[in-house]
Amino acid sequence: MKNEKIQAPKGVREYLPPESQAFEWVRAQLISPAKRAGYQLMELPVFEDTNLFSRGVGESTDVVSKEMYTFEDRGGRSITLRPEGTAGVMRAVIEGNLDRGQLPVKVWYSGQFFRAERPQAGRYRQFYQVGIEAIGIDDPALDAEVIAIADQGFRNLGLKNYRLEITSLGDSDSRTAHKKDLMKFIEALDLDEATRARAELNPLRLFDDKRPEMIALMAQAPLLLNYLTEYSRNHFEKVKSYLDALDISYVVNPRMVRGLDYYTGTTFEFVHEDLGAQSGIGGGGRYDGLMEVLGGQPLSGIGFGLGVDRALLAAIAEGSLPIKEFSSDLFIIPLGEESKAFSLTLAASIRSAGFSVEVAFGERSLKGSMKGADKSGARYVLVIGENEIGSSAFELKRMSDGVLVSVKMSELNTVLGA
Numbered sequence: 001m002k003n004e005k006i007q008a009p010k011g012v013r014e015y016l017p018p019e020s021q022a023f024e025w026v027r028a029q030l031i032s033p034a035k036r037a038g039y040q041l042m043e044l045p046v047f048e049d050t051n052l053f054s055r056g057v058g059e060s061t062d063v064v065s066k067e068m069y070t071f072e073d074r075g076g077r078s079i080t081l082r083p084e085g086t087a088g089v090m091r092a093v094i095e096g097n098l099d100r101g102q103l104p105v106k107v108w109y110s111g112q113f114f115r116a117e118r119p120q121a122g123r124y125r126q127f128y129q130v131g132i133e134a135i136g137i138d139d140p141a142l143d144a145e146v147i148a149i150a151d152q153g154f155r156n157l158g159l160k161n162y163r164l165e166i167t168s169l170g171d172s173d174s175r176t177a178h179k180k181d182l183m184k185f186i187e188a189l190d191l192d193e194a195t196r197a198r199a200e201l202n203p204l205r206l207f208d209d210k211r212p213e214m215i216a217l218m219a220q221a222p223l224l225l226n227y228l229t230e231y232s233r234n235h236f237e238k239v240k241s242y243l244d245a246l247d248i249s250y251v252v253n254p255r256m257v258r259g260l261d262y263y264t265g266t267t268f269e270f271v272h273e274d275l276g277a278q279s280g281i282g283g284g285g286r287y288d289g290l291m292e293v294l295g296g297q298p299l300s301g302i303g304f305g306l307g308v309d310r311a312l313l314a315a316i317a318e319g320s321l322p323i324k325e326f327s328s329d330l331f332i333i334p335l336g337e338e339s340k341a342f343s344l345t346l347a348a349s350i351r352s353a354g355f356s357v358e359v360a361f362g363e364r365s366l367k368g369s370m371k372g373a374d375k376s377g378a379r380y381v382l383v384i385g386e387n388e389i390g391s392s393a394f395e396l397k398r399m400s401d402g403v404l405v406s407v408k409m410s411e412l413n414t415v416l417g418a
């Protein structure tokens with residue numbers, strides 16, 4: 001039988017060189033503001049007890065009702081590949097008793113998430129997020145800081161064409177009052193059966209219906225933002241005033257619906273203008289009832305998840321990737337067997353000064369090796385022939401313009417660092 005090639009599963013996003021260099025850079029930029037703000041790493045399993053998500057994320061969501069990768073393990077337990085990160089963090093915080101220590105618990109995470117969505121540009125079945133969660137303190141200043149950390153991540157990428165949308169889903173009294181009026185409003189609408197069933201599970205979902213006739217119907221629907229209790233209204237006002245103080249611009253979008261059911265109070269999304277349909281590059285909010293629902297203390301929490309795949313697409317669209325940083329500073333070509341030992345030691349010593357250095361291997365011609373150097377994108381090339389062995393002065397070829405630059409060993413740092 002012929003050995004057929006095996007392909008990656010449908011809708012899976014993977015990153016191979018050279019693109020993976022950009023991916024890795026984007027991920028590091030997105031998370032660095034959180035590390036600087038004292039968030040600590042949490043490494044969690046990619047699969048969890050299915051109940052964690054059905055209870056934590058909510059049965060009314062597409063994520064739980066249609067998109068989970070759920071299977072039975074060999075012990076007959078129902079297992080699900082994590083579709084998002086917050087529920088797992090909460091489970092681990094409760095299990096590890098972190099909520100009994102210093103509050104807020106501040107953690108960051110990064111990794112693969114899985115949703116069986118219809119694949120298209122920017123929407124994958126396995127995708128990447130970095131996220132943070134701050135658990136145990138309800139303070140509008142914390143909400144603003146969490147949003148500011150996400151915003152700084154996008155700024156680190158050099159992104160400009162995005163906006164921050166925020167709203168508040170209020171406390172439970174706000175939501176109860178609104179739900180009553182919203183249900184009354186929805187009852188009077190002429191809806192198909194599936195839509196009515198969705199409304200029954202969570203009437204807010206109808207705000208998320210993209211069909212033009214539904215958008216028209218919902219235009220007059222009562223908005224939760226107008227039902228906030230005094231406490232929730234003050235909370236939201238304070239969040240906005242802190243964002244103003246931080247000089248972070250936002251638009252209030254009272255019709256925003258997040259795809260997960262645990263949200264309360266402040267919720268937000270970052271929307272990129274150049275990405276078409278899959279424009280959400282990150283989102284998050286408060287989830288004040290989640291810990292209790294998962295069997296823990298009634299503590300509040302807030303966090304975000306940023307889509308690394310989409311952030312990379314956004315950086316490509318805006319041309320903001322520092323592509324130069326993704327290739328080596330120097331490419332050394334040893335000519336002949338005798339040059340190899342010197343080339344290797346030279347490379348090691350330049351690397352230890354903080355530069356990235358590649359060495360050509362194999363018995364290729366100088367022309368072939370130069371081609372390799374060119375392809376690698378390295379900024380400089382150094383050929384080590386007999387005369388260079390043991391030398392402390394070299395001629396580097398600057399690849400951007402082909403000019404030969406004479407440098408002494410002692411000046412290498414200055415030249416490569418420029």
Ligand code: HAM
Pocket residue numbers: 083084085086115117122123124125126127128129131132133259260280281282283284285286302303304305306307308309310
């Ligand atoms: P989310 O809005 O569902 O929130 O996802 C966060 C981000 O992940 C989205 O803004 C998007 O950039 C990216 N994303 C989601 N689905 C896909 C997909 N199929 N393909 C590519 N990218 C995708 C959450 O997951 C919450 N856990 C965030 C959070 C943390 N809220 C509070 N704490």
